[in-house]
Amino acid sequence: MAPSRRLIIFAVIGTVAVGSGVSVALWANSDPPDRPPAAHVVQPGAPGQPGRSLSGNDLTQVSPPGFAAADTLFIEGMIPHHAQALEMTALVQGRTDNPDLTMLAKRIDVSQREEITRMQRWLDERGVPTTGPHVGHAGHDKLMPGMLTDEQFAQLKQARGAEFDRLFLTFMIGHHQGALTMVEELYATGGGLEPASDQFAREVNADQSIEIQRMQGMLAKMG
Template sequence: MLPRRVVVSGVIATVVLGSAVGVALWASREDPSYQPPASHVVQPGAPGQPGRSLSGSDLSQVSPPGFTAADSLFIQGMIPHHAQALEMTALLAGRTTSPDVTLLAKRIEVSQSDEIARMQRWLAERSVPSAAPHGGAGHDALMPGMLTPAQFDQLKQARDGEFDRLFLTSMIRHHQGALTMVEQLYATGGGLEPASDQFAREVNADQSIEIQRMQQMLAKLG
């Protein structure tokens, strides 16, 4: 599970959300009227003093934290990560006859295309360049789980059942890399800004669900 961190009067309060977070985020997309349960936020007290539960009116007085370098690097790296997933789904024509694989790839194509546009807006609204500075997580760097040129060429050469197995295996690893990037975001102090936190959690929830789906499909292929 991922930590939910809220800055309250200069103190970072950590609220751990259960596994229901992923389900809630998924349900909210399927049913716009769905309202996930509210988080319980506690402001830590002074040493030796108990914490204090914050009401909605208390939280309304708290200014949301801004984005950090960790947020920028996460978004800058996730764009080329998503872009490669789209390159992988573009290979299906003439290489697979599986309706299940085709449907999965279409879902990935639609969702990640939308997310790329969303990340590009995030960068533009904050006047952050689309690529990280030299040595950072830029477009020329391979993010966790991304295919090397040799691995991508291998996928291009595959056909039929061989392609399906290799596509699913590669996309599972690709999605797992995205989950690693989410973990790295929080481990390096990012995800405090509401927008970057929400996006990271949606990536974590959606791609976790798709990993399970692909693992089931792969098992059926044998």
């Protein structure tokens, strides 16, 4: 993943939020009272990548970043990706008596349902059409990374009990890993510069990474 150019964090005294997605953080240092505190400007990298210090010359060239085609493609692909996750969680009732898996599915359902609303609002606010074969449902003509095929979904639907639990966890782990791949592709193709898309991508990366670890632990306990 290539480092992205996004939120800029300054260091001096207190915290001030300014427009265009730029945050200015200030703190005191050990400089004498008659000298101004030294400024340290750090540009965060993409998830998992280090940031870099910016020179004063770099700072003068910083302008509020807008959304790019890569951002739109990421959001348009993530909506049906999330929608399929909701279809998977909808299968849980009546197919398992595992309370931990039931609770996990409920958390996934609530969080991804809310994120679909956020993504649809993101598209609407930027004038991107939110209807058509690519947006808003799992019937995507091109499966996003990690999405189940029709055959896999039918297999999950037919399973019951321990078999369902194993398939659900295995398929959902792969589904989540696919979402992480989509985040990587976003930054690799020049997206994630806009603060809103960057924040959302980082949240997806963090939340689904945690859930992957939780599901792997559940699967390991099943033997």
